[in-house]
Amino acid sequence: MTKDVLSQDPVLIGDLDARDHTRLRVLQCIRAAGEISRTDIAKALISSPATVTSACGALLDAGLIAETAAPPSEGVQRGRPRVMLTVNGAVFAVAGVKIARDAIRLMVVGFQGQEIGTHVWPLLESRMDPEALVIEVRRALDAACAALDLPIERIAGLTIGLPGFLNADENFLHWSSSVTQGNVDLGPLIAAHIPCPTFIDNDANLVAKAEHLFGAGRGFHNFLVVTLEHGVGMGIILNDQLYRGERGCGAEFGHMKIQFEGALCQCGQRGCLEAYVGDYALIRDSGTVRGQSEIETIADIIAAARSGDTLAQEVLDRASRVLGVALANLVNLFDPEHIVVARSRPKFDQRYVDTMMATLRRNTVEVDAPLPGITVRNLDEMMWAKGAAAHAIERVSILKVRGLGVADAV
Ligand SMILES: [Zn+2]
Structure with a gap:
């Protein structure tokens, strides 16, 4: 996933202020490039070097990106190595989940998109009441973290992909063939059972995202x-x-x-x-x-x-x-x-x-x-979970950048 552009969902970034929006664009630019200099970010975003330097400073302070040294440009015989920027893949992990009929399939990736591992959690029932389903997701996450030797606190976000009609922005499930009950606000159930920011999306949307990216x-x-x-x-x-x-x-x-x-x-x-x-x-x-x-x-x-x-x-x-x-x-x-x-x-x-x-x-x-x-x-079969993980990276990036704005204001 490392070098792929994660497309931005305009609905999600609507409430970012201009400064946070710039930081998010800079972060996305670095993610898309894999490794890039401040000068090239400014060119790519048609932005001033001072604006880019300021945004990079905030992202570096938060640990979301890291500096690396690259050899001097061609034709330059001497001089300091160029300072390049990359997404800090080690800063945290996110998880993507697909609810299938027979199992929960889960993929954990680093913030750079690098795959850390996958896990399959068998389901005894193909349809469950909403709380039972959320509890199964938590169990699947616990089992995956145990198998991957990863503390659950390292998971900064989780996206659940499931079939049916749902409102991804409000974690509201209108109807799903995986759930016995309709018109459920999953937010309180997720807050009660899952210890990290958790998002839902239609599973076919997540496959479309995965096909688009990978x-x-x-x-x-x-x-x-x-x-x-x-x-x-x-x-x-x-x-x-x-x-x-x-x-x-x-x-x-x-x-x-x-x-x-x-x-x-x-x-x-x-x-x-x-x-x-x-x-x-x-x-x-x-x-x-x-x-x-x-x-x-x-x-x-x-x-x-x-x-x-x-x-x-x-x-x-x-x-x-x-x-x-x-x-x-x-x-x-x-x-x-x-x-x-x-x-x-x-x-x-x-x-x-x-x-x-x-x-x-x-x-x-x-x-x-x-x-x-x-x-x-x-x-x-992991393609669905991979799309969910890509979605979780997008959402967590927005949360982290929004958090930077709050920290600066204090
Ligand atoms: Zn129908």
Whole structure:
């Protein structure tokens, strides 16, 4: 993560004053560069050297950045080594968490973004009441810190990624398939059980962030990430920023209606996309058509289809065509540079990817330009937690810079 630019979320920096905002921009510039001189920061930010020197002084005093010596510039035979600045990766650590159906996956990184370690905490229940879920996150964090020999006090921030509708700015959960109850203010529960600043975000948003920073979305300014798992999620990157919607709960592609009064969705409404292509829907449909109980996972359905089971083949074929139409709608609606279609497990079966792509092409409005690129890929299961850790670094950076402003005023 070290050399990547962590994009700034404009919603989050709105209450920083001008001086703190400058410090944050300087910190981000140093993070993006990996190692950079004060002079080059001033050039990059089109700012005065005095302003940059002042901001660097505050960041150095707080231990957020460190000075290193670099060899003199080319052509300079003698003289002092140039003083360079880097993010101080050792100053503290942050953690990113993904709530999955079967486990909590957690990644701990240093402030520079360097990975310290990962941990998987198995879950006995895929849906829990809100407090039980927060307690499980705390247990997962304790277990990770113990395994990594890291005092929990070193964790300066934690981001929890979970599916569903939520307001990331207020830690308010409207609805999630991982939680038994809706409209929950997670803030007090987090304050009661987790000893560091903790943030939440939609898990597909965090995958979009991870793909933008480290994966198939690198270099794209406008792209979409569609995640397939128990449900269907989407993250939207517009002009290099995550688009969350006015209430913070946009991009719920899985709950786009594709059939008037259609199949029952886990959200309680009917006709949603994920009621046709989410893992739970395919498993439900396979059970219905087969009248058997051995189909428990998507891998079971794929295996049955490969062994010639025509009913399993029909379920996968229909889901692939439905998904192809839905993706065509995204192309028609957004005209993105690129779309990443991602799932962790099991591996995509090429036959059904071909069906999906053929349907997508048939249903995309033809213009005199090529289709956006489509990447279909299996994600490392830690990619979600990695996106959450990147989010935690952004949030903690803002908290730390805001704290500097308070210290100066005293
Ligand atoms: Zn729904």
